Amino acid sequence: MTEALKRQNVTRGLVPRRLKRPAGLGETVYEHILAELMSLRIAPSSRINIDTLAREMGVSQTPIREALSRLEEQGLVVKTHNVGYxxxxxxxxxxxxxxxxxRLLLEPEAAARTAARISDAEIKALADLTRRMNGSGANDARGSYSRFAMLDAEFHDRILKLCGNSLIYEAxxxxxIHLHxxxxxxxxxxxxxxxxxxxxLGAAFVERDSEKARRAMKRHIELSRERFMVTFADLGPNM
Incomplete structure (x- = not known):
């Protein structure tokens, strides 16, 4: 079929028009499923039904599968052969x-190295991330929680990238870690x-104070450990 004939058939309604996917749909679907996982509305180890998600969100299976593939790379979903997600x-x-x-072995050292080499633009980028985290909880607490987790991961990733040791970042x-x-x-x-x-941490970077940054990161990780430790409280002291 020639291009001219195809155009004529489209005009006559004989060939369906190919609709473009709305910009940002894939990201919206990903963020929705991520929020469901982070808030435990999709329970750990539970089956994920692609048809159900597609109906609930009013989308085709394609962006659902793309989002699940991305989440599989992040270790948040598991795909089993002949079973599904x-x-x-x-x-x-x-x-x-x-x-x-x-984290305690690597991140304080990374923060110290970053403090010695960070630029004004990079300090501003980290401060902007912190401000975005502060405003991520205005509405929909559960959805905001997953957005905060992503921003938190980005904050730490930036520091690791800036430290000058690619192996620390890759490791x-x-x-x-932050999503889990x-x-x-x-x-x-x-x-x-x-x-x-x-x-x-941001204050230590502004001052380019490596030891202050090291201490701030160490304290942050230790306090974070205490906050999340409550999850395992029922397991007793010998967890």
Whole structure:
């Protein structure tokens, strides 16, 4: 069929017009499913029905599958052959402690190195992220919580990228630590405390004070560990 004939048939209604996907639809679908996972409305280890999600959101299966593939890369969903997608199980106490041990080994050093080399533009970018985190909870607390988790991850990723050691960045970024931690439980206090600690880090960067940045990051990680530790409180002291 020639292009001219195709155009004639489209005009006559004989060939369906190919509709373009609305800009940003894929990101909207991803953010919606992420919020469902982070708020535990999609329970850990539960099956994820693509047809149900598509009907609920009024979209085709294509953006749903794209979002789930992206979430699989982040370790938040699991795809099983001949079964489909399910929400990933939450990290256990052993994994939790291992992640924090790793963070305490690497992130304070990364913060110290970043303080010595950070530019004014990069300081502003980190401050802007902190402000966005502070405004992420205006409406829809559950959805805002997932947005905060993404911004928190970006904040820490920026510091790791700026430290000048690509292996430190690669070792931590591929674990998607912050998404897994914030998924442990919904707690508004987690966000307000983290913002204050990020501001302390920002102050150290403004002063280009490596030791102050090291201490601020160490304290932030230790306090974060205490906040999320409540998830495992029922397991007792020998978790």
């Amino acid at each position: 399910s929400a990933a199980p939450q990290i256990d106490a052993v994994r939790f402690n291992e992640l924090y041990d790793l 931590l970024s591929r674990l998607h 931690l914030f998924r442990l439980h919904f707690h508004a206090k987690v966000t307000s405390c983290a913002i204050r600690e990020h501001e302390a």
